[in-house]
Amino acid sequence: MSMAVRYGRHFETAGVVAEDLTLGVQQQARQALAAIDTLMARAGVTKDDLIRVQIWIADYAHFDLVNEVYDHWLEGHRKPVRACVESRLGGCLIEIQVFGYLVAA
Numbered sequence: 001m002s003m004a005v006r007y008g009r010h011f012e013t014a015g016v017v018a019e020d021l022t023l024g025v026q027q028q029a030r031q032a033l034a035a036i037d038t039l040m041a042r043a044g045v046t047k048d049d050l051i052r053v054q055i056w057i058a059d060y061a062h063f064d065l066v067n068e069v070y071d072h073w074l075e076g077h078r079k080p081v082r083a084c085v086e087s088r089l090g091g092c093l094i095e096i097q098v099f100g101y102l103v104a105a
Contacts, residue, residue: 004039011045011100015056017092025062025093029069032096040100047077049100056087056095066094 004013016035018028040046057066063084070082080098089095 003035004043006043006045009102011040011043011049011098011102013039013096013098015054015095015097017089017095021092025057025059026065026069028093029066029096032094033069033073036096036098040098045100045102047074049102050078050080050098051101052099053080053082054097054099055082055084056089057084058087058089058093060086062093 001014003016004011013036016032016039018031019035020031021028023031040049053070055066055070057063066084087095
């Protein structure tokens, strides 16, 4: 399985989770987003290239906590569309997937 694929102008990650599942939801979100930053850098993709973000959280009561981390991560960048839903995640508190489209391939 690939963690990320860039094909021409299109970029997509798999669902990314934190490495340390003992952490709280904000720390897990930060770890997942840091991993996404690494995947994007390897593919030559920036946050401004993102067009969609999908987030799954194990408990919708964590929505505002996740938004704090997410808003900070995108600070100063264009905001892609986003969906955030509650889901049974089998041990992790959050999973994030991003999609991008590069203006210049």
